[in-house]
Amino acid sequence: MTADLRQIVEGVLLVFAALFPIVNPLGGAPIFLAMTSDYAPEERASLAWRVTVNAFILLVASVATGTYVLEFFGLSVPVVQVGGGVVVSTLGWRLLQDPSAVDRPSPQAAPQRRNLAFYPLTMPLTVGPGSISVAITIGANHPDSVRSLLINVPAILIGVTLVSATVFVAYRYADRLSR
Helix, strand or coil: CCHHHHHHHHHHHHHHHHHHHHHCHHHHHHHHHHHCCCCCHHHHHHHHHHHHHHHHHHHHHHHHHHHHHHHHHCCCHHHHHHHHHHHHHHHHHHHHHCCCCCCCCCCCCHHHHHHCHHHHHHHHHHCCHHHHHHHHHHHCCCCCCHHHHHHHHHHHHHHHHHHHHHHHHHHHCHHHHCC
16 A cells, blocks of 8 residues: 555545544434434434435534634644533533434425524534534645645545535434434
């Protein structure tokens, strides 16, 4: 295996290992199922696909532009890491206190159901503040050469694609996973 290919594989594994536990598609699947319990299987599959595409776009945008946004506001990556850690800890603590707290939407018309794809299913359920802060941290290492850019970009895109694929599989088959 060439050194470049090895670096790409290591980058993919790093991105996947960093994002997968925070995105937590297996933990989000029961919530997705509860929020879409009155949907037909075809509607649920379509919604799972839209959530996946939205999650992919949000994660890639966070990796690509997050550092520049932080620089614009005068924030540093360590501040975002600490803030993201506090947010994830707070959300985890709330889940420990009341794990059954899942808001179920009222029955809605089909056009209104599509709105669920972004809020609340993509943001904050799938890609929340913790995921965005991890994605910003991943994108914080600016490549210093064209060669490192050609290694980092595919690794990040493949890693985010793998995380998004797990979101799709977990949400698409949430009814089967919950059995």
